[in-house]
Amino acid sequence: MISYLADERRVIQWIRHLAAETPVFFPMPHGKVNFRFERVDEASELQFARYRPTIIAPNSFLTPTKEEIFKYQRVGPGRYELTPAVETTFQILAGVRPCDLKAIKLMDDVFADGERDPYYFQRRTNTSLIGYACPAPCDEMAYCESAGSLDWRDGVDVMLTPVGDRMLIQAYTERGEALTASGDFDPCDDPDAELQRHLDERPKPFGRQLHAPVDELPAILERHWDSPLWDQHVERCFSCGTCNLVCPTCYCFDVKDVSALDGSSGSRTRQWDACMLTTFATVAGGHNFRADPAARQRHRVKRKFQYLNERYDSGAFCVGCARCGRQCTTGIDIFDIVNDIVDHDRAAAGGAS
Amino acid sequence: MKDTEKPKPKIAFFDFAGCEGCQLALLNCEDVVLDLLELVDIVEFREALSEKAHRYDISFIEGSINREEDAQRLRDIRARSKYVVALGACACMGNVQARSNFVAPAENFAVVYGEEARNRVQTDREYWPLWAHTRVRSVDEVVPVDYQLRGCPMIPEEFLSLVKSLLAGSIPFFPPKPVCVECKMNCNECVFDQGRTCMGQVTYAGCNAVCINNGYVCDGCRGLLPGANLDAHRQLLRESGLTDAQIESRYRLFCSQAETKHTGQ
Amino acid sequence: MTMPGAFEPSPVANYLPTTAIIEEAENFTARDRYFRLSLERPLGHRPGQFVMVSVFGLGEAPISISNPPGDAPTLEMVIRNAGSLTQVLHSYGPGDAIGLRGPYGHGFDLHDFLGRDVLFICGGLGLAPLRSLIRAVIDRRGEFGRVMVISGCRTPAEEIYRPDLTAWAERGDVDIVRLVDNAANMPWKGRVGLVTEPIAGLKLDPAETVVAMCGPPVMYKFVLLELAGAGINGDRVFVDLERRMRCGVGKCGHCQINDIYCCQDGPVFRFSEIAHLKEAFL
Incomplete structure (x- = not known):
């Protein structure tokens, strides 16, 4: 690994330099209080200090909300020519926070499982990640440390770590070395000391804390399948799917055809779907396997903290970015739901002993 | 993937109480309208053509139903149509004009025709026909509707997706989501x-x-x-x-x- | 910018359907249509697996395979008219082409049944996937103990694969019980009642019997109770479950039952392995 030190101004110059040659996406303010990953151009104001998790997570650059997987064209009666979508544009996602880095790593696991998904990996392989280690919680809702993503580095090409008024720049991959070579940064002889300083400067505890360690949550959730808490936490739910759509580890999709008017040509697409929507689990005959909003909420929570981590033998699929709670108009927060269940579990255990 | 030649379906557009903005929304997608004409015969498109036919495969109804004579006309269209599609918010649910359903008719008359109309609608036979305007109805309150294309105005993409489905012999499906x-x-x-x-x-x-x-x-x-x-x-x-x-x-x-x-x- | 590790992806076969031609089509019931398709090569499937059927412009639907495994480049299936895609498929006949990908999922393993008494319990359209296994068992009839089929549907007009049920009954070495919930004033020589009712009368040997079942969601709980009452262990019961499926390869998330994916881990499960899953049965 090659390490450098530079002040933020130099790092931003470097990102602008990269953006002159390659599409670079960086979190930028949007609207009144939000951020979005937007393409860097000459007019972009780049800065690291002010940040709130983007409305949609950067995984949308790897699995777009609507993605063509192949085109079809009728070439004779009942005969179609199929052309799989090929996407080879090289892109850089810069300023990606550790919570989103971990989410991308989890998506790598999901799409590599079983039949390796070529559409995901053609984008993933052509995407470079420049991470940024948070010196402080982005706002009062983050619980990344508690969810186990705060110090995530796996999958990153270059990691930027603020230390005092400078940044430690570390190239984790060959591609990262190629990217940083153009940076004109000072070499860093003792990156471990700088990292330690970064850790020392960081507030402790970092952000909100779940009431139980994430590795204990699967067992706790399993004990509360029939809890009335599931009903309580959907009293104000619109089943609008916002929590799914903004989640960096939600990847469910529907498959839909978009055809020309006469049906002779078109494309088959994958479009984001959301398990909180009412008909997500409805089969053609009309039976809905999760008709009750509470059942859908329970499914979502267990997917993030139990089902998927067990399936992929990974950490929690919730990375603690708190986008779902932040974007929910009625403030339903998965952090509160989980803590409520943990508290009830502890209270029940206390009462029994 | 089935390849059989069928006669071109006849589709028709009918206006009731509305601004005809839905038809305009469709006409604004000129390229698609030309493609559409390859596949269907459009009749009774007041904004575009003036031809008339007697039976229709798909009748698009624009506007709300405000008078009994409109309801009669709509029933006649229904009887002559294979599919009836409510086009736009007026036809689907009465749109803004249905707000008048919440106001007593005499109040409405007073607002629209002046204070002296308040009582005259009851006492003067000349004014009685105005009573026919007292309730704004959606199309499905008057006749069975097969599909609704919602919105003010309706969305051309949804219109096309419905037409594509019906041309393919399929059931159009609009997933219920917010x-x-x-x-x-x-x-x-x-x-x-x-x-x-x-x-x-x-x-x-x-x-x-x-x-x-x-x-x-x-x-x-x-x-x-x-x-x-x-x-x-x-x-x-x-x-x-x-x-x-x-x-x-x-x-x-x-x-x-x-x-x-x-x-x- | 050329970057180390960047690559030009080669065309990929995932999600790409191949073309199959309908050779035979017949309406089994008012809403169920039978198809026999000729394929470019044999499917290479196991009983209980499914395919994704495509009509370009309308999308895809998961459909169970009805024919037993074999060397013939053939696919048999029954499609219920229950949506925009299947409605169009009901207008298809011999000579028409459809798109196919698969087979997908984890089907039945004939080894679990060899040498045993085999009971099939089919509700409605559930006979369509189970037929792939019933036919495979009957093709090797000598290698099994008793072979029993309970097939139920709502009314006589809704029974599928009638010629097969008749032919199996005529063999003399297969016990066939055909039932309807309600004969509905139609001619009916079978029994009237639910598929649970004949189980006790079969006098099953719990030590020897293996069960395969498939039917509408409401059926499972009651049949499983009845089987438990007959002393049949959950590890001898195989269930074929229906869920919504959009991809067939464990990615789209729709078919998830608690922590398992029906399309990959199923749709056929050994009951004892999923008995703990709260979402598996109603």
């Missing part, structure tokens, strides 16, 4: 984060959140989503600073007719 789904996928900042209020959570999607994409809010022109959590939504509006009267007004702007149907008023 506007928030499309709004989020467009990465919009939530209107509530800006201190404004929105009907998106309880409104039928399909418009691609076009109003929010363009800096406005959702007023619910596509109607209330079946099963939407209205209690939570009203509470959210209250917490966002609206009075109960303002909340009613917000709901009644487009969804009044649907609301009266839901509550059986």
